[in-house]
Amino acid sequence: NAGVTQTPKFQVLKTGQSMTLQCAQDMNHEYMSWYRQDPGMGLRLIHYSVGAGITDQGEVPNGYNVSRSTTEDFPLRLLSAAPSQTSVYFCASKDRAFQETQYFGPGTRLLVL
């Protein structure tokens, strides 16, 4: 049982490049989410999903796309990276009911030059 896994651990991009951050969980959780963590700002919700085929926007969705084709995977796409997207990205998952605990992945550190 690996929990929530994220790849890559670290990535450097040039402005305008695209990439996909991968997130997978093996706990059969319906809810998955993406956050970005910036110094002094805590974590901010980018997108979330309550099941395969269902996604919704969080607090800071601009510049990011998501899709959820399977229960296990929830990739985050940057279509045209900008320096403002330099951040640490965390994926999390939980069972759908409101009282369930969210489990976080180890994070992906992204640097956009």
Next chain:
Amino acid sequence: AQSVTQLDSQVPVFEEAPVELRCNYSSSVSVYLFWYVQYPNQGLQLLLKYLSGSTLVKGINGFEAEFNKSQTSFHLRKPSVHISDTAEYFCAVSDGNNFNKFYFGSGTKLNVKP
């Protein structure tokens, strides 16, 4: 949308001393409150949560928090800290309007000194 305020960005404390980390949230009809801990270069781990019922919530590692609806606060406390408690602590909230959206505070770095 909810907002969460953690006024103390850093809290230095000596080992075995008590500590309180403060968290205030914007008012709402109903809220669910959480405290997470983040050790260096790791993801977040849940310490405790308030969903309903008793306002005093006990969590892992000897931490506890008290929900105060009138003051819209959810302060985290530990009566005696250890060096291993050195980490960053985040308060988070979701509410009854959409419990799928979580809002985090800016974090408090707890530095426990020997």
